[in-house]
Amino acid sequence: MKITEAQPILEIHNLNVWYGDKQVLRSLSFEVEQRQVTAFIGPANCGKSTLVRCLNRLNDFTPNFTFTGEVFFKGKSLDAIKDAATVRKEIGMVFRQPTLFRGSIHENVAYGAQISGVSRSAELNTIVEKNLRRTGLWDLVKDILNETPEQLPTGQQQLLCVARALAVDPEVLIFDEPCGELDPIETVKIETLVRELTDDCTVIFATNKRRQAARVSDVAGFLYGGELIEFGATEKIFTNPEDNRTEQYVTGRLG
Numbered sequence: 001m002k003i004t005e006a007q008p009i010l011e012i013h014n015l016n017v018w019y020g021d022k023q024v025l026r027s028l029s030f031e032v033e034q035r036q037v038t039a040f041i042g043p044a045n046c047g048k049s050t051l052v053r054c055l056n057r058l059n060d061f062t063p064n065f066t067f068t069g070e071v072f073f074k075g076k077s078l079d080a081i082k083d084a085a086t087v088r089k090e091i092g093m094v095f096r097q098p099t100l101f102r103g104s105i106h107e108n109v110a111y112g113a114q115i116s117g118v119s120r121s122a123e124l125n126t127i128v129e130k131n132l133r134r135t136g137l138w139d140l141v142k143d144i145l146n147e148t149p150e151q152l153p154t155g156q157q158q159l160l161c162v163a164r165a166l167a168v169d170p171e172v173l174i175f176d177e178p179c180g181e182l183d184p185i186e187t188v189k190i191e192t193l194v195r196e197l198t199d200d201c202t203v204i205f206a207t208n209k210r211r212q213a214a215r216v217s218d219v220a221g222f223l224y225g226g227e228l229i230e231f232g233a234t235e236k237i238f239t240n241p242e243d244n245r246t247e248q249y250v251t252g253r254l255g
Contacts, residue, residue, distance in 0.1 A: 007075065008203050009172060010055060015069035017050055019062070021036045024050050026226045028069070032172075032219075037194060037203040039217035043255030046223040048206040052174045055204065056091035057084045074171075089116065093167035098157035099158040099233040101164075108160055112168040130242075131163040135193060149162060155186025162193065173197060179212065191216050199248045212249055214238050222246045224255070241243065 017025035025046045040048045041148050053059045054071060057078055071078045081087055089112070089143065101108050110118075118124055128145070132138040134197045137159050141152070146187050147159035149160055158178060165173055175194065179187040197203050207213050213220055214234060221231040222245075230237060230246040241247045248254035 007034075008032055008070050011072040011073060011075075012055075012068075013072070015051075015054060015057070015067065015071065017047075017054065017067045020064040023068075024226050025054075026148045028228045030221060030228060030231045032200050032202060032204065035225045036218040037057050037198060037205055037216050038204045038221070039207060039213035040223055041096050041207060041213045042223035042249070044206060046173070046255075047226045048208070048223055049176055051223065052176050052204060052206050053095070055125050055172070055174060057087050060094065077194055084179060087098045089168050090170055091167065091172040091174065092170040093174040093176060094158070094165055096180040098154060098161050099183075100149050100160070103148070105141050105149045107161065108149055109163050112164060114167055127167050128163075131166045132160075133198075134166060135159040135163045136189065138161060139143060140228075153186075155182050155189060158182060158186070158190065159193070162190075170201055172202045172204065174206070176206045177208070178205075179207070179209070187212075187215045208255075210238075210252070214250075222249055224249065 010032035012030050014029055015028040016023065028051065036178065040051060042048055047073055050059065058171065059065045068073065077225055078087060101111055106128055107130055110124045113124055113127045129138060130244055132141060133221055137156060140156065152160065168251045179190050182190065191212065194203055194205060205213065205216055219232065220234040220237040222229045222237065230243045237246060238250050245254060
């Protein structure tokens with residue numbers, strides 16, 4: 001279903017999440033607008049990863065996971081979409097640590113396109129080159145495409161994971177602490193890429209690095225103790241927050 005420019009791509013209504021008897025998210029409600037970077041900030045164990053995994057149904061795999069509330073993607077409840085793999089194609093994710101697949105660099109990037117039905121070598125080659133170029137990797141790996149990616153530095157491995165996620169043309173791409181294992185130079189590359197991606201997709205970015213969220217996002221949400229304390233324009237969150245807890249966190253006095 002095509003959505004209008006005015007319609008949020010994701011709508012979350014009264015989301016509550018438990019792992020067994022432990023409640024980790026409490027009554028979250030917000031909307032994610034198209035072609036923006038929405039960041040979620042907060043200290044460790046505040047619920048950021050749990051939240052973003054709810055947005056593409058990765059928590060389906062988590063033992064003892066239960067929830068109430070609703071998540072709508074393009075106006076349709078995620079829970080009503082029977083094929084969760086379809087959800088994860090349209091709402092991709094990049095994790096804290098690079099998740100490499102078996103096979104070559106070329107096979108890693110081509111994987112998603114192949115399982116989506118692309119089989120012609122020429123078309124796969126075009127997809128691989130296009131997305132390696134988008135992430136700035138093409139000139140670095142074009143001569144070793146048939147070799148395994150384990151030889152690449154961690155930052156290039158992470159960019160390879162981004163290229164693989166982009167190869168299926170997702171409408172939303174989630175980054176869950178993507179720079180946690182990277183050095184400052186590699187981090188800048190990821191942050192720059194995140195800003196560029198909004199030309200083609202919506203980005204959700206979870207991080208416990210306050211300044212990083214301020215640099216990359218248009219909208220920010222502050223999570224604390226499983227609650228969404230404040231949500232709004234990034235500039236306002238960082239310069240004129242409404243809640244005292246938000247002000248304490250962004251100035252480094254909380255968490």
